[in-house]
Amino acid sequence: MTLFKKNKKSSVKLILASTLLFLATILSISWLSQNVNKQVxxxxxxxxxxxxxxxxxxxxxxxxxxxxxxxxxxxxxxxxxxxxxxxxxxxxxxxxxxxxxxxxxxxxxxxxxxxxxxxxxxxxxxxxxxxxxxxxxxxxxxxxxxxxSFHSEGKIVANDTTKHTFDMEISEEYPYEIRNGQLIFVKEYYEHHLGQSILFDPKRKGITFDTEKYTPLNQFGKIEISRNVDKVSYKYPVDKLEPEFRIIGRENALTVEEIKPGLVRIHNTKGDLPPVGNILVCKGEQHENRLxxxxxxxxxxxxxxxxxxxxxxxxxxxxxxxxxxxxxxxxxxxxxxxxxxxxxxxxxxxxxxxxxxxxxxxxxxxxxxDATNVHGTYQIVQDIKDEFTIGVRMGHFQQQGFVIGKANDTIGLVRLSNSFFPYNKLTIKNIKKINSRYQLITFNEKLPADLEEGDLLENLDAYPELLVENCTISNNRARGLLLSSPRKTVIKNNFFSTEMEAILIPIESGHWYESGSVENLEIVNNTFQDCQHSGFNRGVIRFDTDDDNQNTAFKNVAITNNVFNQFDNLILQVTNIDGLLFENNTITNSGTFPQLHPKNPAIRISHSNNIKFRKNTYKGKAKTILEKDDSLKSLKFK
Amino acid sequence: MTLFKKNKKSSVKLILASTLLFLATILSISWLSQNVNKQVxxxxxxxxxxxxxxxxxxxxxxxxxxxxxxxxxxxxxxxxxxxxxxxxxxxxxxxxxxxxxxxxxxxxxxxxxxxxxxxxxxxxxxxxxxxxxxxxxxxxxxxxxxxxSFHSEGKIVANDTTKHTFDMEISEEYPYEIRNGQLIFVKEYYEHHLGQSILFDPKRKGITFDTEKYTPLNQFGKIEISRNVDKVSYKYPVDKLEPEFRIIGRENALTVEEIKPGLVRIHNTKGDLPPVGNILVCKGEQHENRLxxxxxxxxxxxxxxxxxxxxxxxxxxxxxxxxxxxxxxxxxxxxxxxxxxxxxxxxxxxxxxxxxxxxxxxxxxxxxxDATNVHGTYQIVQDIKDEFTIGVRMGHFQQQGFVIGKANDTIGLVRLSNSFFPYNKLTIKNIKKINSRYQLITFNEKLPADLEEGDLLENLDAYPELLVENCTISNNRARGLLLSSPRKTVIKNNFFSTEMEAILIPIESGHWYESGSVENLEIVNNTFQDCQHSGFNRGVIRFDTDDDNQNTAFKNVAITNNVFNQFDNLILQVTNIDGLLFENNTITNSGTFPQLHPKNPAIRISHSNNIKFRKNTYKGKAKTILEKDDSLKSLKFK
The missing domain is CATH 2.160.20 (Pectate Lyase C-like)
Structure with a gap:
C-alpha cells in the first residue's frame, strides 16, 4: 500500500513532470520559432x-x-x-x-x-x-x-542693488559669445540664450528656496514700434504660442556685458537680484529647447x-x-x-x-x-466634412502631428463649459493626417446632430493604469506627478521634495490641451518633504480645473497614511471632487524654510462632495486647518 | 492610263489613309487604355x-x-x-x-x-x-x-552724409516692427529682416546702376566677445555656411530707428548711402529666405x-x-x-x-x-566602407538630401587639382540615404585603388541638352544663365539685360558644389544690352574656374551673330577653354551709363587654345580690344 501509494504519488509526479516538460517544450518551441535565426x-x-x-x-x-x-x-x-x-x-x-x-x-x-x-x-x-x-x-x-549639455550653468558672484545688476561666473565648460548684448551659450551643434532660467542652491543641490522672487529673468519684453502688423490677417485660427507667432511683438529685454573673460554682468532682470552663491541655470527659448x-x-x-x-x-x-x-x-x-x-x-x-x-x-x-505627466490629448473640432467625418485641429504646437487613436477606439465628445465628461461617444474608422495641425477623422457612426465646431475630442481608450512606487522625486523644477488618467492610479511609498506641487491633478483645455480626469486615485504611504518651496501659493497635492464651476471633475480619491513634513501650511487643495477619503495622514512642520504663506489653511476645499477625514494627525502651524465653501458646512478635519 | 494612274494614286491614297486610320486607331486605343476611366x-x-x-x-x-x-x-x-x-x-x-x-x-x-x-x-x-x-x-x-510677398520694398527718401544714415519710407503693404533696433517685416506666416538687400531704380524698374556701391547693407558684423567657443570640437567636417554655424561669431551691425510711422532711419550701412528715389528691396537671412x-x-x-x-x-x-x-x-x-x-x-x-x-x-x-542655372552636383567622398561602397558627404547645406543618381548611372570620379574631367568612372548599384549630409553609395564595380577621401563624384548621365530661345531676361539681380552641362547647349535669339553676367559658365568646387563643364555651346543671335551694370569688373559672357591652372575646363564653344550693346568695355572673359569660335558679332557702346571699368579690354583670354575670331565688328570704346596671355601670341581680333 505504501509502495502503491508511493507509486501512485510517483505516477502523479511523473505525469505532472511530463506535462510540464511538454508545456516547456511547447513554450520553448514557441520561443524558438519567434527567435529562430535571431542573432545576439x-x-x-x-x-x-x-x-x-x-x-x-x-x-x-x-x-x-x-x-x-x-x-x-x-x-x-x-x-x-x-x-x-x-x-x-x-x-x-x-x-x-x-x-x-x-x-x-x-x-x-x-x-x-x-x-x-x-x-x-x-x-x-x-x-x-x-x-x-x-x-x-x-x-x-x-x-x-x-x-x-543642452542647458548652461553659471555662479552668481556679485549683485548691485543700486544699478539692479548681478554678476555671473561662467566656467570653461560653457563656451559663450555676446551678440548685440545677448549672452549666447555655444555647444556642439546647438546654442541657446538666457531664456528659460531658474536658480539652484548648490548646498542643497536643489531649486533655490523662493526662486520665484528672482527667476525667470525677463529675457523678453514688449516692443514699442509696430506698424500695420495688426492688419496681417489670417483666415483660420492661429496659435499665438507657436514659434512663428510668439516672436511677434517682443524683443530682448535683458542686456549682458562682459566684465572680464568668464565673468558677465546682467542688466534689467525683472525680479529681485539673485543671491550670491546661487547657480543660475538656463536653457534658452521655450519653443527651441526640447529637441x-x-x-x-x-x-x-x-x-x-x-x-x-x-x-x-x-x-x-x-x-x-x-x-x-x-x-x-x-x-x-x-x-x-x-x-x-x-x-x-x-x-x-x-x-x-x-x-x-x-x-x-x-x-x-x-x-x-515634472517627474512624470500622464495624460491624453484634447483635439478641437474645426470643421464638419460630411456626416461621418470631421476636421480636427491640434490645440498646442507641441502636439502637432499627434494621432489621437486607432481604428475602433472610443472617442468622447466634450464640451467643457457644460461638463468635464463626454456628452457623447463615437468610434474611429480611420484618421488621415493632412498636416501637423489638421487631421481628418472618420467615424464608424454618424456624427451626432449636436456636435459643434469648437467641441473637443478625447480618446477614452487611451488612458493607462498607473503605478508609481518606491520612487524618489526631488530637487527638480516644477511638479512631481501630473495625473490625468481616469483608470486606477496608485502612488505608493514615494518620497517627494519638489519646488511646485508634489502631485497636480488638473483638467485644462485652454493651453496645453492635455486631456483626462482622475477617477480612481490612491495616494498612500508617501512622504512629502518641503514641497512648493519656490514661492507659489498652492497646495502640495492640488486638484485644479480651468473652468470655474460646480461640476464634478474628479472622483474617488483616497489619500492615506502619508507624511507631510512641510515648512509651509497648505498641503491639500481640492476642487470639483466627488469622493475623497483623507485618512491616517500625519502633517508636521519641518521648519526647513521660513513660511511663505502663513495665513493659508492646511487644507482648502471647494465645489466638492463626499469628503471624509479620518484619523489624521495635525502638528503644523496653520491657524485654520480646513477651509471649505458653504456646501460642506458640516465637514470637519479629524 | 490616266484612270489607272488615278486609280493607282487613289489606291495608294487609300492604303495610306487606311494605314493612317489604323495607326490613329492604335494610337487612340493606346491613349484610351491609358486614359480609360480617367476623369476630367x-x-x-x-x-x-x-x-x-x-x-x-x-x-x-x-x-x-x-x-x-x-x-x-x-x-x-x-x-x-x-x-x-x-x-x-x-x-x-x-x-x-x-x-x-x-x-x-x-x-x-x-x-x-x-x-x-x-x-x-x-x-x-x-x-x-x-x-x-x-x-x-x-x-x-x-x-x-x-x-x-516674401520680400519687402521701401523707398529711399533722404540720406545724411554727416551721420551716414538714410531714411526709408515703408508703405502699409509691408507691416513692420522694430525689435532691439532691428527692422522686422511681418507677413502672413513669415517674417524677415533687412538681410540680403539690393537697390532697384523705379524709373527703369530694374537693378540700380552701380548698386554694389550701396548694397548689400551690412546686416551682420563680427562680434567682439567670444570665450572658449573655439574649443567646441567636432569629430567630422562641419559646414560653416550652414545656419547653425553661420550665426556663430557675428551679430547685427545695422540699427534702425523710426522717425515717424512708415519712415525709418537706417544707421551703420557698409557702403555709400543709397541715392534718394531708389527702392531698397530686402529679403532677410540667406539661409531662411528660400522656402x-x-x-x-x-x-x-x-x-x-x-x-x-x-x-x-x-x-x-x-x-x-x-x-x-x-x-x-x-x-x-x-x-x-x-x-x-x-x-x-x-x-x-x-x-x-x-x-x-x-x-x-x-x-x-x-x-x-539668375534666370536659369543648369548643373549637376559634386558630392564628396567621405569614407570608404568596403570595396564597393563609399560614404559621401553633401558639400553645401542647400544640397542636403540630394540623391546623385539612380541604378546604373555612370559616376565620374573627379580630383579637380589634377583635372576638370573624371579620372575614372563607376556605375551605381544603389544609394542609401542615412541623413541629409551623408549617404552610402554602392557601385556595381570595385572601387579603384587610387580613390581617395576628398575626391568628388559627379553623375555623367545627369546633364541635359539645353535650349534657351526667344527669351527676355532683364532687370533681375545676378546672372542671366549659369551653364554647366557638357551636352549640346544652344542659347539663341534672346535678349539679355542683367546686372551681373548675362551668361556665366563656371567650374567650381569649393562653395556651391555645383558640378558640370561646358563642351558644346552655341550662343547665337542674342542681344546683350548693358549687362554687368551693378559694378562688378567681369565680362558679359564669362568662363570661370575656381582652380587657377592651365588645364582645359571647357570645349567647343561658338559665339556667333550676337549684338553686344554695352555701356562698358568687357564683353567676353575666357579661361581654360579649348576651342572657341567668335564670329559675326557686333560690339557697340550704348552710352546708357558711364563706364565703370574704362581700362578693360573688350575681350580677355587666358589658359586657352584653338581660339578663332572672324568677321566681328567692333564699335566700342576699349583701347585694347583683345587681352590675352603669352600662349596665344599670334591670336588677333578680327
Missing part, C-alpha cells in the same frame, strides 16, 4: 570612438539578419550625429525636429538592448533610443549622458527599461506616445559631472498610453520639469 | 475663397478615381496653407522645409492642369505645384502669385509648362531635380502689383536633369537671382 549581436569597445555607424548599420540590416539582443561590452561609447540615421519627427511636448539616431528601433519584436553597465555619451541633436511600432522591447543596464529626449517610444506595445540612468537629455528622459504596458524599474534621472541639472524637461511623460504604466524604484532628480 | 475634374469659383481643401481632397483621391485633367473655371482662387498637405522636403538650392501644398502631384502619369486663364493666390509657406515621381505632366494657362518655390519638380519624366505666369515666389519660379524632358514655353516670371520684385530667387533652376531642358518664349524679369 555583441559590440565591443573597438567602436567606442563613434559607435553610431556600426550600431546603425547592424540595426538597419535586421530585416535580413534578425536580432534578438544587442549587447555592449562594458565601456564608454560615444555616439555622434554625423553618420546617424535622420528622421523628421513630431514629438509630443517637444519641438518637431529633424533628429539623428544610432538606434532606430522600428518594427522590432522581442528585442533586448543590454548595455551591461556601459555609458553612452551623445553629441548634439540625437535621440539615443527612438522606438516605434514595436513589441516587447527591453533596454537595460545602460547610462545615457551628453558630452555637452533631444533620451528615450522616445511610439506605437509600441510592451516596453521595459531596467537599471537605466539618464544623466542628461535636451528634453525629456522618456516620452512615450500611443503605447502600452511601459514598465520602468530603476530608471533613474540624475545629473552627472557636477551639473545641477539632469534632463532639461520632464524625467518621464506619457501621452495617450494604455494598458499599464509603472514607475518603480526610480529616482527623478534635478530635471527641469 | 473641373473646379469652379465656388471654391475660390480657399481652394486648398477641395483640390487637395480630389488629388489625394486620385488612386481610387483617376484623373486625366484638372481644369479651373477662369477666376481668382486663393490657396491657404491651413488645410494643405504637409511635407518635409529637401529642396536643392533652397532651405529644407516643412511646407504645405494643395497640389501634391505624386506618382501621376499623363496629367494636365489647366488654369484656363485663372490666377492662383497663395498665402504663406506653400508650394503651389509639388510634382514628384511622375510622367508627362502639363501645367498651362495659369498665373501664380502670393497675397503677401516656397512656385514649381518644384523631382524624379519626373516629361514636364511641360505653357502659358504660365509666376509673379512671385519665396524662392525660385521653378526648381527641377533629377528629372528629364522639361519644356517651358511662355513660362514668364514677372512682378505684379507694382512690386519691383518677382521671385525672390532664380526664375528657373535645373539640378541633375537629363534628356532635354527647353526654355522658349519666356520672360524672366525682376527675380532676385
Amino acid at each position: 549581436v555583441v559590440f565591443n569597445t573597438s567602436i567606442s570612438e563613434d559607435a553610431t555607424p556600426k550600431v546603425l548599420e547592424r540595426i538597419l540590416n535586421a530585416d535580413a539578419k534578425p536580432i534578438s539582443e544587442i549587447k555592449f561590452e562594458k565601456g564608454t561609447y560615444h555616439f555622434y550625429p554625423d553618420k546617424g540615421l535622420e528622421k523628421f519627427v513630431h514629438i509630443s511636448n517637444h519641438n518637431d525636429v529633424i533628429v539623428r539616431t544610432a538606434m532606430p528601433i522600428f518594427n522590432f519584436k522581442n528585442l533586448i538592448i543590454d548595455g551591461q553597465g556601459s555609458t553612452f555619451i551623445y553629441h548634439g541633436r540625437m535621440i539615443p533610443f527612438l522606438i516605434d511600432n514595436s513589441n516587447n522591447i527591453t533596454v537595460k543596464n545602460v547610462t545615457v549622458d551628453w558630452a555637452d 533631444a529626449p533620451a528615450f522616445r517610444v511610439t506605437h509600441t506595445y510592451g516596453f521595459n527599461a531596467t537599471n537605466v540612468n539618464v544623466h542628461h537629455a535636451g528634453g525629456m528622459g522618456l516620452i512615450a506616445e500611443n503605447s502600452a504596458d511601459l514598465i520602468l524599474d530603476s530608471f533613474n534621472v540624475t545629473p552627472s559631472n557636477g551639473r545641477m541639472v539632469s534632463t532639461t524637461a520632464d524625467a518621464t511623460h506619457f501621452v495617450g498610453c494604455r494598458g499599464k504604466v509603472e514607475l518603480k524604484n526610480c529616482t527623478f532628480n534635478n530635471q527641469l520639469d | 475634374v473641373v473646379f469652379n469659383t465656388s471654391i475660390s475663397e480657399d481652394a486648398t481643401p477641395k483640390v487637395l481632397e480630389r488629388i489625394l483621391n486620385a488612386d481610387a478615381k483617376p484623373i486625366s485633367e484638372i481644369k479651373f473655371e477662369k477666376g481668382t482662387y486663393h490657396f491657404y496653407p491651413d488645410k494643405g498637405l504637409e511635407k518635409f522636403v529637401h529642396i536643392s538650392n533652397h532651405n529644407d522645409v516643412i511646407v504645405r501644398t494643395a497640389m501634391p502631384i505624386f506618382n501621376f502619369k499623363n496629367l494636365i492642369i489647366d488654369g484656363q486663364g485663372s490666377t492662383f493666390i497663395y498665402h504663406g509657406r506653400m508650394i503651389p505645384f509639388l510634382i514628384d515621381n511622375s510622367n508627362n505632366i502639363t501645367v498651362k494657362n495659369v498665373t501664380v502669385d502670393w497675397a503677401d 516656397a518655390p512656385a514649381f518644384r519638380v523631382t524624379h519626373t519624366y516629361g514636364f511641360n509648362a505653357t502659358n504660365v505666369n509666376v509673379h512671385h515666389a519665396g524662392g525660385m519660379g521653378l526648381i527641377a531635380e533629377n528629372s528629364a524632358d522639361l519644356i517651358l514655353d511662355s513660362f514668364n516670371v514677372t512682378p505684379s502689383n507694382g512690386r519691383m520684385v518677382s521671385t525672390t530667387a532664380d526664375a528657373t533652376h535645373f539640378v541633375g536633369c537629363r534628356g532635354k531642358v527647353e526654355l522658349k518664349n519666356c520672360t524672366f524679369n525682376n527675380q532676385l537671382d
Whole structure:
C-alpha cells in the first residue's frame, strides 16, 4: 500500500513532470520559432570612438539578419550625429525636429538592448533610443549622458542693488559669445540664450528656496514700434504660442556685458537680484529647447527599461506616445559631472498610453520639469466634412502631428463649459493626417446632430493604469506627478521634495490641451518633504480645473497614511471632487524654510462632495486647518 | 492610263489613309487604355475663397478615381496653407522645409492642369505645384502669385552724409516692427529682416546702376566677445555656411530707428548711402529666405509648362531635380502689383536633369537671382566602407538630401587639382540615404585603388541638352544663365539685360558644389544690352574656374551673330577653354551709363587654345580690344 501509494504519488509526479516538460517544450518551441535565426549581436569597445555607424548599420540590416539582443561590452561609447540615421519627427511636448539616431528601433519584436553597465555619451541633436511600432522591447543596464549639455550653468558672484545688476561666473565648460548684448551659450551643434532660467542652491543641490522672487529673468519684453502688423490677417485660427507667432511683438529685454573673460554682468532682470552663491541655470527659448529626449517610444506595445540612468537629455528622459504596458524599474534621472541639472524637461511623460504604466524604484532628480505627466490629448473640432467625418485641429504646437487613436477606439465628445465628461461617444474608422495641425477623422457612426465646431475630442481608450512606487522625486523644477488618467492610479511609498506641487491633478483645455480626469486615485504611504518651496501659493497635492464651476471633475480619491513634513501650511487643495477619503495622514512642520504663506489653511476645499477625514494627525502651524465653501458646512478635519 | 494612274494614286491614297486610320486607331486605343476611366475634374469659383481643401481632397483621391485633367473655371482662387498637405522636403538650392501644398502631384502619369486663364493666390509657406515621381505632366494657362510677398520694398527718401544714415519710407503693404533696433517685416506666416538687400531704380524698374556701391547693407558684423567657443570640437567636417554655424561669431551691425510711422532711419550701412528715389528691396537671412518655390519638380519624366505666369515666389519660379524632358514655353516670371520684385530667387533652376531642358518664349524679369542655372552636383567622398561602397558627404547645406543618381548611372570620379574631367568612372548599384549630409553609395564595380577621401563624384548621365530661345531676361539681380552641362547647349535669339553676367559658365568646387563643364555651346543671335551694370569688373559672357591652372575646363564653344550693346568695355572673359569660335558679332557702346571699368579690354583670354575670331565688328570704346596671355601670341581680333 505504501509502495502503491508511493507509486501512485510517483505516477502523479511523473505525469505532472511530463506535462510540464511538454508545456516547456511547447513554450520553448514557441520561443524558438519567434527567435529562430535571431542573432545576439555583441559590440565591443573597438567602436567606442563613434559607435553610431556600426550600431546603425547592424540595426538597419535586421530585416535580413534578425536580432534578438544587442549587447555592449562594458565601456564608454560615444555616439555622434554625423553618420546617424535622420528622421523628421513630431514629438509630443517637444519641438518637431529633424533628429539623428544610432538606434532606430522600428518594427522590432522581442528585442533586448543590454548595455551591461556601459555609458553612452551623445553629441548634439540625437535621440539615443527612438522606438516605434514595436513589441516587447527591453533596454537595460545602460547610462545615457551628453558630452555637452543642452542647458548652461553659471555662479552668481556679485549683485548691485543700486544699478539692479548681478554678476555671473561662467566656467570653461560653457563656451559663450555676446551678440548685440545677448549672452549666447555655444555647444556642439546647438546654442541657446538666457531664456528659460531658474536658480539652484548648490548646498542643497536643489531649486533655490523662493526662486520665484528672482527667476525667470525677463529675457523678453514688449516692443514699442509696430506698424500695420495688426492688419496681417489670417483666415483660420492661429496659435499665438507657436514659434512663428510668439516672436511677434517682443524683443530682448535683458542686456549682458562682459566684465572680464568668464565673468558677465546682467542688466534689467525683472525680479529681485539673485543671491550670491546661487547657480543660475538656463536653457534658452521655450519653443527651441526640447529637441533631444533620451528615450522616445511610439506605437509600441510592451516596453521595459531596467537599471537605466539618464544623466542628461535636451528634453525629456522618456516620452512615450500611443503605447502600452511601459514598465520602468530603476530608471533613474540624475545629473552627472557636477551639473545641477539632469534632463532639461520632464524625467518621464506619457501621452495617450494604455494598458499599464509603472514607475518603480526610480529616482527623478534635478530635471527641469515634472517627474512624470500622464495624460491624453484634447483635439478641437474645426470643421464638419460630411456626416461621418470631421476636421480636427491640434490645440498646442507641441502636439502637432499627434494621432489621437486607432481604428475602433472610443472617442468622447466634450464640451467643457457644460461638463468635464463626454456628452457623447463615437468610434474611429480611420484618421488621415493632412498636416501637423489638421487631421481628418472618420467615424464608424454618424456624427451626432449636436456636435459643434469648437467641441473637443478625447480618446477614452487611451488612458493607462498607473503605478508609481518606491520612487524618489526631488530637487527638480516644477511638479512631481501630473495625473490625468481616469483608470486606477496608485502612488505608493514615494518620497517627494519638489519646488511646485508634489502631485497636480488638473483638467485644462485652454493651453496645453492635455486631456483626462482622475477617477480612481490612491495616494498612500508617501512622504512629502518641503514641497512648493519656490514661492507659489498652492497646495502640495492640488486638484485644479480651468473652468470655474460646480461640476464634478474628479472622483474617488483616497489619500492615506502619508507624511507631510512641510515648512509651509497648505498641503491639500481640492476642487470639483466627488469622493475623497483623507485618512491616517500625519502633517508636521519641518521648519526647513521660513513660511511663505502663513495665513493659508492646511487644507482648502471647494465645489466638492463626499469628503471624509479620518484619523489624521495635525502638528503644523496653520491657524485654520480646513477651509471649505458653504456646501460642506458640516465637514470637519479629524 | 490616266484612270489607272488615278486609280493607282487613289489606291495608294487609300492604303495610306487606311494605314493612317489604323495607326490613329492604335494610337487612340493606346491613349484610351491609358486614359480609360480617367476623369476630367473641373473646379469652379465656388471654391475660390480657399481652394486648398477641395483640390487637395480630389488629388489625394486620385488612386481610387483617376484623373486625366484638372481644369479651373477662369477666376481668382486663393490657396491657404491651413488645410494643405504637409511635407518635409529637401529642396536643392533652397532651405529644407516643412511646407504645405494643395497640389501634391505624386506618382501621376499623363496629367494636365489647366488654369484656363485663372490666377492662383497663395498665402504663406506653400508650394503651389509639388510634382514628384511622375510622367508627362502639363501645367498651362495659369498665373501664380502670393497675397503677401516674401520680400519687402521701401523707398529711399533722404540720406545724411554727416551721420551716414538714410531714411526709408515703408508703405502699409509691408507691416513692420522694430525689435532691439532691428527692422522686422511681418507677413502672413513669415517674417524677415533687412538681410540680403539690393537697390532697384523705379524709373527703369530694374537693378540700380552701380548698386554694389550701396548694397548689400551690412546686416551682420563680427562680434567682439567670444570665450572658449573655439574649443567646441567636432569629430567630422562641419559646414560653416550652414545656419547653425553661420550665426556663430557675428551679430547685427545695422540699427534702425523710426522717425515717424512708415519712415525709418537706417544707421551703420557698409557702403555709400543709397541715392534718394531708389527702392531698397530686402529679403532677410540667406539661409531662411528660400522656402516656397512656385514649381518644384523631382524624379519626373516629361514636364511641360505653357502659358504660365509666376509673379512671385519665396524662392525660385521653378526648381527641377533629377528629372528629364522639361519644356517651358511662355513660362514668364514677372512682378505684379507694382512690386519691383518677382521671385525672390532664380526664375528657373535645373539640378541633375537629363534628356532635354527647353526654355522658349519666356520672360524672366525682376527675380532676385539668375534666370536659369543648369548643373549637376559634386558630392564628396567621405569614407570608404568596403570595396564597393563609399560614404559621401553633401558639400553645401542647400544640397542636403540630394540623391546623385539612380541604378546604373555612370559616376565620374573627379580630383579637380589634377583635372576638370573624371579620372575614372563607376556605375551605381544603389544609394542609401542615412541623413541629409551623408549617404552610402554602392557601385556595381570595385572601387579603384587610387580613390581617395576628398575626391568628388559627379553623375555623367545627369546633364541635359539645353535650349534657351526667344527669351527676355532683364532687370533681375545676378546672372542671366549659369551653364554647366557638357551636352549640346544652344542659347539663341534672346535678349539679355542683367546686372551681373548675362551668361556665366563656371567650374567650381569649393562653395556651391555645383558640378558640370561646358563642351558644346552655341550662343547665337542674342542681344546683350548693358549687362554687368551693378559694378562688378567681369565680362558679359564669362568662363570661370575656381582652380587657377592651365588645364582645359571647357570645349567647343561658338559665339556667333550676337549684338553686344554695352555701356562698358568687357564683353567676353575666357579661361581654360579649348576651342572657341567668335564670329559675326557686333560690339557697340550704348552710352546708357558711364563706364565703370574704362581700362578693360573688350575681350580677355587666358589658359586657352584653338581660339578663332572672324568677321566681328567692333564699335566700342576699349583701347585694347583683345587681352590675352603669352600662349596665344599670334591670336588677333578680327
